[in-house]
Amino acid sequence: MSDRVPANDYAEVFAAVAAREQEAASYVDILRVLVLRNITVEGLDTLLKHHLHSLRIRAEVTFGGYGTMVQDVLRPEGAAAATRPDLIVLALSLDEIDPTYGRPGWTADAARSELATLFRLLAERTHATVAVHTFLPPLWAEQGLLLDRGGRDLHSQVDVVNRYVVEMVRELAPRFVLVDLERLLRRLGADAALDSRGRYLWRAPFRRPLLDAWAHQLSRVVAALKGRAKKVLVLDCDNTLWGGVIGEDGLEGIALDPNQYPGRAYVDFQANVLHLAERGVLLALCSKNNEADVFQVLEQHPHCLLKRSHLSGWRVNWQDKASNIAELAEELNLGLDALVFVDDNQVECDLVAKMLPAVTTLQVPKKLPDLPPLLLASGLFDTLHVTNEDRARATLYQGEAQRKSERGAFADLDEYLASLRTVAEIHRARPGELARVAQLTQKTNQFNLTTRRYSEPEIGALAGADNAAVYSMTVHDRFGTLGLVGVLIARVEGTSARVDTFLISCRALGRRLEEVMAEFCLADLAAGRALRCWCAEYLPTAKNAQAADFWARRGFVETSRDASGIRYERDVAAAPSVLPDCVTICKD
Amino acid sequence: MTRADIEDKVLATLAALLNASRAELSPQSTRESLTAWDSLKHMHLVLALEEAFGIEFDDAEIASLTSVPGLVDAVAAKVEI
Numbered sequence: 015m016s017d018r019v020p021a022n023d024y025a026e027v028f029a030a031v032a033a034r035e036q037e038a039a040s041y042v043d044i045l046r047v048l049v050l051r052n053i054t055v056e057g058l059d060t061l062l063k064h065h066l067h068s069l070r071i072r073a074e075v076t077f078g079g080y081g082t083m084v085q086d087v088l089r090p091e092g093a094a095a096a097t098r099p100d101l102i103v104l105a106l107s108l109d110e111i112d113p114t115y116g117r118p119g120w121t122a123d124a125a126r127s128e129l130a131t132l133f134r135l136l137a138e139r140t141h142a143t144v145a146v147h148t149f150l151p152p153l154w155a156e157q158g159l160l161l162d163r164g165g166r167d168l169h170s171q172v173d174v175v176n177r178y179v180v181e182m183v184r185e186l187a188p189r190f191v192l193v194d195l196e197r198l199l200r201r202l203g204a205d206a207a208l209d210s211r212g213r214y215l216w217r218a219p220f221r222r223p224l225l226d227a228w229a230h231q232l233s234r235v236v237a238a239l240k241g242r243a244k245k246v247l248v249l250d251c252d253n254t255l256w257g258g259v260i261g262e263d264g265l266e267g268i269a270l271d272p273n274q275y276p277g278r279a280y281v282d283f284q285a286n287v288l289h290l291a292e293r294g295v296l297l298a299l300c301s302k303n304n305e306a307d308v309f310q311v312l313e314q315h316p317h318c319l320l321k322r323s324h325l326s327g328w329r330v331n332w333q334d335k336a337s338n339i340a341e342l343a344e345e346l347n348l349g350l351d352a353l354v355f356v357d358d359n360q361v362e363c364d365l366v367a368k369m370l371p372a373v374t375t376l377q378v379p380k381k382l383p384d385l386p387p388l389l390l391a392s393g394l395f396d397t398l399h400v401t402n403e404d405r406a407r408a409t410l411y412q413g414e415a416q417r418k419s420e421r422g423a424f425a426d427l428d429e430y431l432a433s434l435r436t437v438a439e440i441h442r443a444r445p446g447e448l449a450r451v452a453q454l455t456q457k458t459n460q461f462n463l464t465t466r467r468y469s470e471p472e473i474g475a476l477a478g479a480d481n482a483a484v485y486s487m488t489v490h491d492r493f494g495t496l497g498l499v500g501v502l503i504a505r506v507e508g509t510s511a512r513v514d515t516f517l518i519s520c521r522a523l524g525r526r527l528e529e530v531m532a533e534f535c536l537a538d539l540a541a542g543r544a545l546r547c548w549c550a551e552y553l554p555t556a557k558n559a560q561a562a563d564f565w566a567r568r569g570f571v572e573t574s575r576d577a578s579g580i581r582y583e584r585d586v587a588a589a590p591s592v593l594p595d596c597v598t599i600c601k602d
Numbered sequence: 603m604t605r606a607d608i609e610d611k612v613l614a615t616l617a618a619l620l621n622a623s624r625a626e627l628s629p630q631s632t633r634e635s636l637t638a639w640d641s642l643k644h645m646h647l648v649l650a651l652e653e654a655f656g657i658e659f660d661d662a663e664i665a666s667l668t669s670v671p672g673l674v675d676a677v678a679a680k681v682e683i
Contacts, residue, residue, distance in 0.1 A: 054645065214661075
């Protein structure tokens with residue numbers, strides 16, 4: 015994904031995308047994209063497809079008319095109604111929004127109010143995620159060397175528009191996301207990014223490298239929406255976190271001094287790794303070393319930013335790295351495709367790529383100065399928002415390590431589970447929980463009976479609907495809190511109620527919380543309603559096999575089955591199943 | 603590069619962009635005779651040919667490049683034959 019299309023190879027990319035469309039027809043994930051624009055950005059569609067193909071997502075891209083953004087959204091037969099987009103991409107130019115742009119005395123006011131109308135319309139009249147962008151200030155200063163004291167120069171006024179755009183995205187996040195064109199321009203340079211001839215001849219101001227960088231950003235938004243964000247960063251140590259080999263060079267000999275090169279590059283890389291940890295990415299080490307040597311660096315090196323307390327797991331030994339990484343995934347209870355592995359050694363990278371193709375493997379760049387931005391540039395860990403659970407996740411997993419170490423001391427699992435003194439708070443999802451509930455529907459793969467992905471506004475709508483109920487489950491035990499880890503969404507249809515969604519976060523599995531939550535919610539919704547029948551379904555995916563027989567084990571009877579899944583029913587009057595007593599339910 | 607090479611590449615590029623078979627095109631094809639050759643396709647065609655031949659058309663001539671012979675002439679004038 016991070017691979018940039020090399021310049022001049024666009025003809026090949028366009029041919030490759032066309033050739034792959036047929037294969038893409040079989041992809042399960044489909045994304046409908048509508049580009050609302052007042053400029054020509056054709057080519058963006060193909061480049062977006064190119065990036066999404068590598069995520070096995072098929073995109074259907076439609077372009078709105080030139081300058082008809084509002085009509086495209088409002089008209090009953092407009093592009094928005096016709097395509098029901100999942101993602102709306104804005105591609106706008108200020109001189110098309112306000113024809114007086116660039117003339118003496120121009121101010122941001124008119125453009126800002128046009129944008130305000132458009133943003134409000136998109137927020138209220140669509141359900142799509144909306145990718146907004148910043149505008150590029152002029153390359154040349156119309157006042158030459160002079161600085162306008164009142165900020166009335168064009169650059170300052172474009173900044174006013176951009177500040178407004180950023181403020182609106184902040185307010186409307188995560189439905190609105192920002193593509194910072196100005197940042198893309200800084201990376202690419204004006205010669206590569208902008209086409210003044212194209213701007214005048216075809217209203218096409220952007221060259222393909224800019225469209226490609228834009229498409230790549232959009233593909234990261236889509237990856238986040240589709241729950242593809244990576245969750246764990248597994249790092250090699252020698253020549254990845256620091257220069258040199260700790261086992262040979264010793265604490266004094268490795269390169270990790272911010273006042274010297276190459277130490278400075280490694281310190282910067284570590285700083286970026288910690289930025290990921292702040293967002294909730296779990297960190298782990300996988301290194302061929304003596305464990306004591308590695309922890310000596312983490313605990314005693316004066317410039318090492320990464321500490322033992324940042325780690326959710328490690329394998330520092332002489333075993334092969336593929337086995338070590340597979341063990342780490344199991345320990346963290348996450349699929350291999352949630353992992354990214356970084357190593358400087360080509361052989362290790364190849365081994366892991368070959369043995370564990372689901373793991374994303376990145377090699378330390380040949381040119382060390384390219385190492386610090388490696389992970390940020392990849393966008394692999396990008397999510398649309400960070401919840402409190404994300405920020406605390408590392409702590410949660412550290413609690414899990416402690417729970418596991420105690421497990422060995424008990425005769426059987428129930429005895430162990432009882433000793434955890436687990437309390438499950440189950441209730442209708444509250445306003446402050448909707449973001450986390452939506453996030454769980456987007457990210458949970460393993461114990462997820464239907465794998466339906468919902469956005470926060472969709473969850474909000476369900477929670478507020480008379481004929482639906484959204485339940486959340488928050489769990490804690492004597493080691494600490496696991497956070498909000500369970501979601502059940504039911505839809506009432508006459509005298510039956512259908513379980514639309516039921517999922518438990520992987521970190522709470524194996525504690526019989528599935529049974530507790532399902533039975534509690536079924537009983538709670540039936541209370542005070544004339545319900546006769548519970549309907550449920552299991553829709554298989556590549557990852558949720560462990561949930562396949564859940565409903566059958568809960569006394570549901572299969573009513574039909576086809577390629578898409580199995581449907582079940584259970585009489586509301588049927589005797590309730592016995593609940594495990596290792597979990598205490600707290601209703602408020 | 604001969605004139606025939608240029609013509610061949612122009613026709614191949616045009617066919618790919620218009621999603622047409624080579625049989626539907628001829629060395630005499632014009633924008634008038636091909637309805638799919640609209641202004642957007644024209645932009646893509648100009649960019650693709652510039653990329654393929656490593657040349658840049660004059661902004662004033664772009665609008666008049668409305669036939670295969672015209673395109674071949676314009677390219678030939680800019681590349682070493």
